[in-house]
Amino acid sequence: MTSDSPPEPYSSDPASPSNADLKRWRQYLADERAEAATYRYLAERREGEERDILLALAEAEGRHEEHWRTLLGDDAGRPTRASFRNRMLGLLARRFGSVFVLALAQRAEARSPYAQDPNATSAMAADEQIHEEVIRGLATRGRTRLSGNFRAAVFGANDGLVSNLALIMGIGATGVSSTFILISGLAGLLSGALSMGAGEYVSVRSQRELLEASQPTQITLSAAKSLDIDANELVLVYRARGMTKEAAEHRAAERMGLFSCDCDPSFSLNPEADNEGKRDEHESVGTGLGAAASSFCFFASGAVVPVLPYLFGLTGTTAVTLSCILVGLALLMTGAVVGLLSGASPLKRALRQLAIGLGAAGATYLLGMIFGTTAL
Structure with missing residues (x-):
C-alpha cells in the first residue's frame, strides 16, 4: 500500500x-x-x-x-x-x-x-x-519470458541511437555538407542493423547449441539395466552432474530398479522438474531468428532518430542540436524501461543511459573537430 x-x-x-x-x-x-x-x-x-x-x-x-x-x-x-x-x-x-x-x-x-x-x-x-x-x-x-528477445531489442535500439548519433556528429564536425551527413547516416543505419541482426542470430544460436550440448541425455534409462551393480558407473554420471555421493548412489539405485523411496524428496527422481528447467533455460535465451529480427528492427528504429532532422531538410547547428535532443529523449525512455523491468529506479537507469549515450557521441564529435576535413 x-x-x-x-x-x-x-x-x-x-x-x-x-x-x-x-x-x-x-x-x-x-x-x-x-x-x-x-x-x-x-x-x-x-x-x-x-x-x-x-x-x-x-x-x-x-x-x-x-x-x-x-x-x-x-x-x-x-x-x-x-x-x-x-x-x-x-x-x-x-x-x-x-x-x-x-x-x-x-x-x-x-x-x-x-x-x-x-x-x-x-x-x-x-x-x-x-x-x-x-x-x-x-x-x-x-x-524470464521476455529476457531473450527483449535483451536484443533494448541493446539494438540503444546501439542504433548512440552509434548513428556518434557517426553523424563525428562526420558533421568535419564540415562536410548536410547531404553527405544524411547519406552517411542512412548507410550507418542499414549496415549497423544488418550487422546487429546477423551478430545476434549467431550469438543466440550458439548459446542455444551450448545449452543443448550441456543437457543430460536419457541414455541412463536404457543402459542402467546392463550395468554391473557392484561397479555401478551410473553413480559417476550423477556425481558429474553435481550431486553428492549419497544422492548419486540413491538416484542410481532408483534408475536400476533396486528400490523406490520417497524418504528424501531431493534424492527422488523428478523428470518433470528436469524438463521444466530445460524449457526455462531455452526460453530465457530466446530464438535465433526472433532475436535477430528484434535486433535488426530496433537498431534501425534507434538509428533513424538522429537522422530525422536531416531527412526534413534541417542543416548545421540546428540539425545537430535537434538530433541530440531526440536521441536524449529516446535514451531516457529505453533506460526507464530497463529500470522498470529490473525493479530498479527508472530515473537512475534513464540518466545513466543518457550520460553514456551522449558522452560517446560527444567524444566522437570532438574527434571529428580535431581531424577536420583533411581526414576525409
Missing part, C-alpha cells in the same frame, strides 16, 4: 483520532481498494497458479481495507480518491496486464508506510513486505 502524500504526525490512540489521522486512514482505505482492484484486473488476464496468487493478494488487501474501515467507523464519510500512483496502476492493469505493471506494483509494495504507522498492525506491515516478494516472483516469470 502506498500514498503519494507526505506523512503527517501519527496518533497512537485510535479511540480519539485527530483530523490528520482520519484523513490518512481514508487515504489508506482508498489505496487498499485500488490495489485490490489492480490485482483482480491482473488476475483476469492470467490463468492457473498465477491467477490464484493474484486473487489471494486481492483478498489480503481486502483484509487491510476492512481494518481501516473499522477504525474509521462512522467517520469513513465520502470515499477518498486513491493516490495517483495506484490509479495509474489500475488503469495500466485494465489495459495491459503485462510484466511492466507487475514491476510497477513491486516497487509500490516496497513503499508501504505501515511499518512506521502505529495504527497499522504488525501483521499488515508483514503482509506488505511479503506482497513485495510475491509480486517480485510473478514479475520474474515475466522477465
Whole structure:
C-alpha cells in the first residue's frame, strides 16, 4: 500500500483520532481498494497458479481495507480518491496486464508506510513486505519470458541511437555538407542493423547449441539395466552432474530398479522438474531468428532518430542540436524501461543511459573537430 502524500504526525490512540489521522486512514482505505482492484484486473488476464496468487493478494488487501474501515467507523464519510500512483496502476492493469505493471506494483509494495504507522498492525506491515516478494516472483516469470528477445531489442535500439548519433556528429564536425551527413547516416543505419541482426542470430544460436550440448541425455534409462551393480558407473554420471555421493548412489539405485523411496524428496527422481528447467533455460535465451529480427528492427528504429532532422531538410547547428535532443529523449525512455523491468529506479537507469549515450557521441564529435576535413 502506498500514498503519494507526505506523512503527517501519527496518533497512537485510535479511540480519539485527530483530523490528520482520519484523513490518512481514508487515504489508506482508498489505496487498499485500488490495489485490490489492480490485482483482480491482473488476475483476469492470467490463468492457473498465477491467477490464484493474484486473487489471494486481492483478498489480503481486502483484509487491510476492512481494518481501516473499522477504525474509521462512522467517520469513513465520502470515499477518498486513491493516490495517483495506484490509479495509474489500475488503469495500466485494465489495459495491459503485462510484466511492466507487475514491476510497477513491486516497487509500490516496497513503499508501504505501515511499518512506521502505529495504527497499522504488525501483521499488515508483514503482509506488505511479503506482497513485495510475491509480486517480485510473478514479475520474474515475466522477465524470464521476455529476457531473450527483449535483451536484443533494448541493446539494438540503444546501439542504433548512440552509434548513428556518434557517426553523424563525428562526420558533421568535419564540415562536410548536410547531404553527405544524411547519406552517411542512412548507410550507418542499414549496415549497423544488418550487422546487429546477423551478430545476434549467431550469438543466440550458439548459446542455444551450448545449452543443448550441456543437457543430460536419457541414455541412463536404457543402459542402467546392463550395468554391473557392484561397479555401478551410473553413480559417476550423477556425481558429474553435481550431486553428492549419497544422492548419486540413491538416484542410481532408483534408475536400476533396486528400490523406490520417497524418504528424501531431493534424492527422488523428478523428470518433470528436469524438463521444466530445460524449457526455462531455452526460453530465457530466446530464438535465433526472433532475436535477430528484434535486433535488426530496433537498431534501425534507434538509428533513424538522429537522422530525422536531416531527412526534413534541417542543416548545421540546428540539425545537430535537434538530433541530440531526440536521441536524449529516446535514451531516457529505453533506460526507464530497463529500470522498470529490473525493479530498479527508472530515473537512475534513464540518466545513466543518457550520460553514456551522449558522452560517446560527444567524444566522437570532438574527434571529428580535431581531424577536420583533411581526414576525409
